[in-house]
Amino acid sequence: MSGDPVVEELxxxxxxxxxxxxxxxxxxxxxxxxxxxxxxxxTGTHVGCEHGVCGACTVLLDGRPARSCLVFAVTxxxxxxxxxxxxxxxxAMGPVQRAFAECHGLQCGFCTPGFLTTVTAYLEExxxxxxxxxxxxxxxxxxxxxxxxxxxxxxxxxxxxREAAEADATAGDS
Amino acid sequence: xxxxPFVHHAPRTVDEATSVLADVGHDGKVxxxxxxxxxxxxxxxxxxxxxxxxxxxxxxxxxxVTADHVRVGxxxxxxxxxxxxxxxxxxxxxxxxxxxxxxxxIRNRGTTVGSIAHADAAGEMPSVLALCDGVVEVASATGxxxxxxxxxxxxxxxxxxxxxELAVAVRFGRLPAGTGTAFVERARRHGDxxxxxxxAAVTVADGTxxxxxxxxxxxxxxxxxxxxxxxxxxxxxxxxxxxxxxELVAAAVTPEGDxxxxxxxxxxxxxxxxxxxxxxxxxxxxxxxxxxxxx
Ligand SMILES: Cc1cc2nc3c(=O)[nH]c(=O)nc-3n(C[C@H](O)[C@H](O)[C@H](O)COP(=O)(O)OP(=O)(O)OC[C@H]3O[C@@H](n4cnc5c(N)ncnc54)[C@H](O)[C@@H]3O)c2cc1C
Ligand code: FES
Ligand code: FES
Numbered sequence: 001m002s003g004d005p006v007v008e009e010l011x012x013x014x015x016x017x018x019x020x021x022x023x024x025x026x027x028x029x030x031x032x033x034x035x036x037x038x039x040x041x042x043t044g045t046h047v048g049c050e051h052g053v054c055g056a057c058t059v060l061l062d063g064r065p066a067r068s069c070l071v072f073a074v075t076x077x078x079x080x081x082x083x084x085x086x087x088x089x090x091x092a093m094g095p096v097q098r099a100f101a102e103c104h105g106l107q108c109g110f111c112t113p114g115f116l117t118t119v120t121a122y123l124e125e126x127x128x129x130x131x132x133x134x135x136x137x138x139x140x141x142x143x144x145x146x147x148x149x150x151x152x153x154x155x156x157x158x159x160x161x162r163e164a165a166e167a168d169a170t171a172g173d174s
Numbered sequence: 175x176x177x178x179p180f181v182h183h184a185p186r187t188v189d190e191a192t193s194v195l196a197d198v199g200h201d202g203k204v205x206x207x208x209x210x211x212x213x214x215x216x217x218x219x220x221x222x223x224x225x226x227x228x229x230x231x232x233x234x235x236x237x238x239v240t241a242d243h244v245r246v247g248x249x250x251x252x253x254x255x256x257x258x259x260x261x262x263x264x265x266x267x268x269x270x271x272x273x274x275x276x277x278x279x280i281r282n283r284g285t286t287v288g289s290i291a292h293a294d295a296a297g298e299m300p301s302v303l304a305l306c307d308g309v310v311e312v313a314s315a316t317g318x319x320x321x322x323x324x325x326x327x328x329x330x331x332x333x334x335x336x337x338x339e340l341a342v343a344v345r346f347g348r349l350p351a352g353t354g355t356a357f358v359e360r361a362r363r364h365g366d367x368x369x370x371x372x373x374a375a376v377t378v379a380d381g382t383x384x385x386x387x388x389x390x391x392x393x394x395x396x397x398x399x400x401x402x403x404x405x406x407x408x409x410x411x412x413x414x415x416x417x418x419x420x421e422l423v424a425a426a427v428t429p430e431g432d433x434x435x436x437x438x439x440x441x442x443x444x445x446x447x448x449x450x451x452x453x454x455x456x457x458x459x460x461x462x463x464x465x466x467x468x469x
Pocket of ligand 3: 106107108110112143144146
């Protein structure tokens with residue numbers, strides 16, 4: 001491109017991450033994935049390819065899965081982001097996290113944050129997937145370790161855990 | 175892989191957006207869903223000095239269905255158009271094709287207008303615009319214009335949009351009553367770019383075929399519509415053997431080979447997928463609520 005070289009400007013960016021407004025002063029070109037990892041110290045979101053293919057960087061943006069490597073932090077300003085850290089804690093894991101742990105849905109764990117966010121949002125919309133649907137639901141995420149069998153199993157198990165948790169909650173209400 | 179520095183513009187209105195585009199000219203790029211542009215920035219295949227981010231521009235996120243068309247604003251994400259029941263009822267082809275656009279996660283951000291402005295011959299929506307005889311609505315600081323699809327796509331990744339122009343919406347034309355549609359493709363994995371894809375629209379009146387048209391993905395270098403009505407006109411829909419379109423398709427397309435598929439394999443796919451798409455479309459044309467079989 002022609003024209004004068006761009007002088008890097010710093011912008012104040014505030015994004016609501018896992019329910020908490022988080023702020024940093026960053027260049028316009030800061031990717032949301034780097035904003036989360038480097039500026040906010042939330043290293044749960046992983047970065048593999050930076051062109052949208054591997055899915056490791058997937059977060060929920062306003063509740064929907066999105067590649068954080070393809071969104072600028074400044075675009076995410078005023079939107080809500082949920083990272084893998086927002087899905088549960090070690091003491092109180094979410095159903096998808098528990099299912100992956102139970103079914104050995106991970107080996108090295110590099111791809112896992114992307115799977116967990118993707119599957120969490122998927123099950124909100126499709127609470128009772130078949131095995132084929134579970135396979136298609138994860139087809140946008142790459143894993144170099146597991147062969148996917150245990151990940152598919154984890155998705156189905158997570159659906160069961162969610163259902164059980166809901167049944168408990170209803171029983172508790174009455 | 176990180177983008178080169180740029181100045182970020184966050185206009186709130188179409189006028190603000192077009193006035194920035196007019197100021198920065200060739201140094202500017204529109205940022206819609208970013209699902210094609212950001213990978214190019216990350217790899218430094220593009221290094222625009224100014225990005226005009228549409229995310230906060232008001233009034234671009236609507237889908238309107240009229241008797242003539244489905245109008246889709248520049249901020250409508252693929253996923254929202256895919257879920258839009260009225261748009262589906264009016265033009266089932268939209269959902270039939272959108273299911274093949276990347277993975278759901280990409281569709282959550284990517285916009286239908288952005289994918290048309292990007293004009294990738296491997297993208298589904300440019301071809302759908304062609305098959306629906308669509309129009310691109312354009313705004314700039316100096317006025318507005320409308321570009322019919324055949325004047326819009328100039329070459330691979332090349333359109334007749336000027337750097338200071340913003341595509342504000344596209345209009346997909348509704349197909350005549352009695353038209354059934356289908357979109358079929360082959361990819362190595364569902365959600366990947368197609369090795370080849372074919373969209374078909376078949377119109378049937380009183381049980382006989384009156385029109386049959388095709389469009390292609392990853393087969394031609396710009397969106398094209400191939401009219402194959404000839405051998406089928408006036409034939410009983412239920413007795414047509416659509417493999418009769420093979421020669422027309424084989425003669426019309428000159429696909430390119432790449433690391434994913436040879437030219438010859440693509441041509442073979444184009445022929446075979448055309449037969450499948452025509453048969454599916456024809457079957458739906460006969461069904462009440464034409465084109466509306468399972469997407
Ligand atoms: C892993 C992956 C797989 C994919 N697979 C497919 C696939 O199978 N099929 C497919 O069709 N697509 C695929 N895509 C691309 C995706 O569909 C994009 O959504 C689409 O190509 C671009 O839309 P966008 O809104 O993200 O545009 P952006 O990436 O923001 O912009 C793309 C280009 O269009 C220009 N532009 C965008 N909007 C406008 C506007 N309103 N006015 C003027 N210019 C504009 C931009 O300046 C840029 O040059 C894939 C993407 C990824 C990352
Ligand atoms: S790092 Fe974002 S998709 Fe690979
Ligand atoms: S567990 Fe290692 S990449 Fe998936």
